[in-house]
Amino acid sequence: MKTRSKLPFFLSILAIAGFSLSFSGCQKIAVTFPNTPVITYKSATVTKTIDSAGVVDYKLQLFISFTDGNGNIGLGPSDTTGLFRPTSPYYYNLWVGYYEKVNDSFIHVGHSYPFGNDTINYNGRIPVITPEGKLKAITGDIEYDIDFGSSTKSMDPSNTIRFDFILLDKALDKSNKVISLPIVLP
Secondary structure, three states: OOOOOOHHHHHHHHHHHHHHHHHHOOOOOOOOOOOOOEEEEEEEEEEEEEOOOOOEEEEEEEEEEEEEOOOOOOOOOOOOOHHHOOOOOOOOOEEEEEEEEEOOEEEEOOOOOOOOOOOOOOOEOOOOOOOOOOOOOEEEEEEEEEEEEOOOOOOOOOOEEEEEEEEEOOOOOEOOOEEOOOEEOO
């Protein structure tokens, strides 16, 4: 009578178990954030240009980090009716307040967000960035560019400004408000 060794059977079971365990370590880890956007001010870059006529222009790049648990950040080109019509407060999904330093305090200038009765408006529309697939949690950075043009500031001789920001998602959930550090225009 032949006896068969059970060692190969146990080795194959052990190999299958080890193989399965190695693949279970490759699963995507679900990241969770609140469904309401959360933003953080990161930094600003200022570029000053002077044209041949001596006209000064300032361009700013403002950087804001964000998280959103359900990834519904952004408005598409067709989002211009109903709640997102141009006369609605929700036409813009990035509300931006602009301030100039006068003496020792910052004074809000122009547009109150989302709307006011002045012509200064730095609010913006962030495009749709909802991720594809099942996992919708999203995190990233927004680079927001502002070109002041030749009529840079309303309260000369102030050369220190700041901004505050609120981000809205498609469900109209408002993020926290963040305030930039003071930005000195050279």
